[in-house]
Amino acid sequence: MSIHINAKENDIAETVLLPGDPLRAKYIAETFLDDVTCYNEVRNMFGYTGTYKGKRVSVQGTGMGVPSISIYINELMQSYNVQNLIRVGTCGAIQKDVKVRDVILAMTASTDSQMNRLTFNGIDYAPTANFELLKKAYDSGIEKGLNLKVGNVFTADMFYNDNADHKKWADYGILAIEMETAALYTLAAKFNRNALSVLTVSDHILTGEETTSEERQTTFNDMIEVALSASVQ
Ligand SMILES: O=P(O)(O)O[C@H]1O[C@H](CO)[C@@H](O)[C@H]1O
Numbered sequence: 001m002s003i004h005i006n007a008k009e010n011d012i013a014e015t016v017l018l019p020g021d022p023l024r025a026k027y028i029a030e031t032f033l034d035d036v037t038c039y040n041e042v043r044n045m046f047g048y049t050g051t052y053k054g055k056r057v058s059v060q061g062t063g064m065g066v067p068s069i070s071i072y073i074n075e076l077m078q079s080y081n082v083q084n085l086i087r088v089g090t091c092g093a094i095q096k097d098v099k100v101r102d103v104i105l106a107m108t109a110s111t112d113s114q115m116n117r118l119t120f121n122g123i124d125y126a127p128t129a130n131f132e133l134l135k136k137a138y139d140s141g142i143e144k145g146l147n148l149k150v151g152n153v154f155t156a157d158m159f160y161n162d163n164a165d166h167k168k169w170a171d172y173g174i175l176a177i178e179m180e181t182a183a184l185y186t187l188a189a190k191f192n193r194n195a196l197s198v199l200t201v202s203d204h205i206l207t208g209e210e211t212t213s214e215e216r217q218t219t220f221n222d223m224i225e226v227a228l229s230a231s232v233q
């Protein structure tokens with residue numbers, strides 16, 4: 001048991017999907033996994049373990065933002081020895097050719113979070129996806145016929161930020177904004193684990209197009225299938 005996860009050591013699989021929304025965790029477990037048990041209800045941050053194509057997989061809600069996901073991934077790696085961590089999140093697009101409901105594989109994550117500068121005494125660390133997971137996810141997405149986007153995302157500390165310079169970030173090739181990937185990749189590197197973020201575009205920051213809150217909670221099935229395929233290969 002850890003402070004925020006009320007599970008026994010072997011209750012959690014070595015591969016864990018990480019949605020920000022705990023109700024998305026419930027949806028994934030109920031829709032995609034067999035033989036499911038719920039191992040965590042602390043703070044309603046639901047965690048489930050089941051099987052996908054015969055392989056044990058867990059899914060754990062992380063909450064929103066770097067501080068919250070950092071708590072869960074630290075505990076998953078240190079108390080439960082989790083090896084593969086795949087975020088399944090939503091993001092807001094800032095490029096014209098990235099559309100709502102597109103799936104993005106985050107190769108790296110720029111950030112305005114202070115977490116890495118505090119960790120590395122002011123030096124800029126480049127948080128990077130695990131290549132094996134990225135390749136497996138890419139191959140499975142292509143096999144499914146998806147028009148995947150692969151590249152740099154921006155992990156923002158503030159969802160509402162009047163000073164955010166989306167144009168500049170877009171000019172430098174950032175595809176979309178979300179709030180957790182830089183922390184996931186940095187902590188996975190620290191503990192020598194494998195991490196990837198698979199993101200669905202839930203809204204377009206340039207056009208204002210959005211998905212419903214129900215869609216954000218559920219129905220991003222392409223992203224979930226890509227993440228699960230990568231996790232069992
Ligand atoms: O849908 P999730 O996984 O929570 O991801 C995105 O949605 C939240 C903001 O609405 C942030 O956590 C952001 O990263």
Ligand SMILES: O=c1cc[nH]c(=O)[nH]1
Pocket residue numbers: 090091092093159177178179202203205
């Ligand atoms: O963090 C996020 C997630 C979705 N859309 C945004 O604009 N930001």
